[in-house]
Amino acid sequence: MPDEIEIQPVKKPVVGEIRPPGSKSITNRALICAALAEGKSELQGALDSEDTQVMIDGLRALGISVNVADSGQTLQVVGCGGNLPAKAAEIFVGNSGTTIRFLTAAVTLGQGKFRLDGVERMRERPIGDLASALNQLGADVRCERDGGCPPVKVAARGLQGGVATVRGDISSQFLSGLLMAAPCAEEDVILRVAGKLVSIPYVRMTLRVMESFGVKTQFASDFCEIQIPSQGRYQACRYAIEPDASAASYFWAVAAVTGGKVTVRGLNSQSLQGDVAFVKCLQSMGCQIEYQEDAITVQGGPLSGIDVDMNAISDTVQTLAVVALFAKGTTRIRNIAHIRHKETDRIAALATELRKLGAKVAEYPGGLDIIPGEVLPATIDTYNDHRMAMSFAVAGIKARGVVIRDPDCTAKTYPKFFTELGSLTNDRQNSGHGANLH
Ligand SMILES: O=C(O)C1=C[C@@H](OP(=O)(O)O)[C@@H](O)[C@H](O)C1
Numbered sequence: 001m002p003d004e005i006e007i008q009p010v011k012k013p014v015v016g017e018i019r020p021p022g023s024k025s026i027t028n029r030a031l032i033c034a035a036l037a038e039g040k041s042e043l044q045g046a047l048d049s050e051d052t053q054v055m056i057d058g059l060r061a062l063g064i065s066v067n068v069a070d071s072g073q074t075l076q077v078v079g080c081g082g083n084l085p086a087k088a089a090e091i092f093v094g095n096s097g098t099t100i101r102f103l104t105a106a107v108t109l110g111q112g113k114f115r116l117d118g119v120e121r122m123r124e125r126p127i128g129d130l131a132s133a134l135n136q137l138g139a140d141v142r143c144e145r146d147g148g149c150p151p152v153k154v155a156a157r158g159l160q161g162g163v164a165t166v167r168g169d170i171s172s173q174f175l176s177g178l179l180m181a182a183p184c185a186e187e188d189v190i191l192r193v194a195g196k197l198v199s200i201p202y203v204r205m206t207l208r209v210m211e212s213f214g215v216k217t218q219f220a221s222d223f224c225e226i227q228i229p230s231q232g233r234y235q236a237c238r239y240a241i242e243p244d245a246s247a248a249s250y251f252w253a254v255a256a257v258t259g260g261k262v263t264v265r266g267l268n269s270q271s272l273q274g275d276v277a278f279v280k281c282l283q284s285m286g287c288q289i290e291y292q293e294d295a296i297t298v299q300g301g302p303l304s305g306i307d308v309d310m311n312a313i314s315d316t317v318q319t320l321a322v323v324a325l326f327a328k329g330t331t332r333i334r335n336i337a338h339i340r341h342k343e344t345d346r347i348a349a350l351a352t353e354l355r356k357l358g359a360k361v362a363e364y365p366g367g368l369d370i371i372p373g374e375v376l377p378a379t380i381d382t383y384n385d386h387r388m389a390m391s392f393a394v395a396g397i398k399a400r401g402v403v404i405r406d407p408d409c410t411a412k413t414y415p416k417f418f419t420e421l422g423s424l425t426n427d428r429q430n431s432g433h434g435a436n437l438h
């Protein structure tokens with residue numbers, strides 16, 4: 001793709017349907033559980049993107065066989081029954097938080113020396129609290145840099161187990177990584193969470209994927225303590241992966257800002273992904289929502305600003321912030337301090353880029369207020385953050401002159417995003433030009 005693309009606004013409300021690619025979070029969990037299982041698993045509907053590729057490469061470096069078929073959507077994984085074959089590996093994780101957090105925990109189950117590293121930004125993303133919890137269970141995990149960030153070195157000799165307390169307020173991925181490794185520890189594991197746990201639906205997702213692979217756990221409803229029996233080994237299975245609900249948010253947002261109607265197939269109210277609740281935010285802003293058995297439809301209407309706690313669904317904060325540009329009144333997004341640790345500091349990046357588009361923005365340590373004005377033409381910097389590119393593209397579907405820099409950064413989770421956005425917005429039912437490249 002070119003260095004930047006100008007999004008062409010549509011002339012009519014966008015009406016259409018789409019099925020986004022597989023969920024990144026479910027794909028990377030299913031890969032870990034399948035890799036640790038006894039037997040051969042088949043994952044269907046997987047995501048093929050940078051974040052899943054680095055996970056597959058990492059597992060292969062650990063001696064796990066992963067066969068890719070059906071243009072990346074079917075993955076056959078030969079599990080190791082909890083005994084990782086490789087005795088040493090250098091693993092590159094790009095900027096994938098799930099990959100480095102889940103694999104760091106998984107490699108402690110092996111025997112040998114492992115090192116995990118990523119891009120420059122990954123070296124600023126915290127992992128020290130996960131290392132410390134693993135060390136409480138008998139592991140030897142060290143962060144090479146001060147401040148508890150990657151690269152990470154693991155001298156593995158199997159994981160003993162026992163009781164560990166993990167910090168919950170930076171990233172839920174620490175707890176998810178511990179949970180998925182825990183059934184392969186030598187003794188039972190009890191995990192306790194210190195501080196307020198963020199992104200709770202992802203922990204629920206972890207437990208549900210583990211259960212599909214045959215591992216049962218016991219937990220308090222707020223996940224402050226979770227018990228995982230040892231020898232509760234994973235069993236290989238055929239596993240169907242849902243479309244990505246965070247990716248769906250951009251298409252629902254297109255319906256909201258154009259006053260159109262967009263159906264996302266493959267998701268419903270029972271989804272494993274907390275991010276389907278994004279449609280409830282749109283509903284509070286004035287959209288109508290329809291839940292079908294295998295789809296969720298958003299119909300746009302006049303939009304009003306809302307005051308919303310997005311801690312549980314923070315990958316959709318940028319989408320909502322862009323929708324807020326087209327609403328009447330202020331939108332306040334609260335309780336999202338943890339998104340400063342993602343692909344970029346997302347609160348700061350949002351404040352800068354929303355202001356370019358004419359909004360007034362008040363930035364707080366844990367959130368922001370967006371006071372919309374006339375939406376101005378602007379060139380949007382994306383900070384190597386796929387979600388900056390995808391969410392600000394939605395602004396360009398409605399307003400003139402929105403240029404997205406480095407559109408290729410969407411490869412992290414959605415390499416075909418701009419093509420699929422173009423197809424939806426270029427649909428014969430719509431008379432505009434959609435996401436044409438310039
Ligand atoms: O466990 C997961 O799959 C994820 C958890 C969330 O991270 P945090 O727990 O760091 O908020 C989310 O932002 C990320 O995209 C995926």
Ligand SMILES: C=C(OP(=O)(O)O)C(=O)O
Pocket residue numbers: 095096097098099315342343387413
């Ligand atoms: C935060 C994200 O990813 P990760 O933490 O897995 O890198 C994301 O996809 O928005």
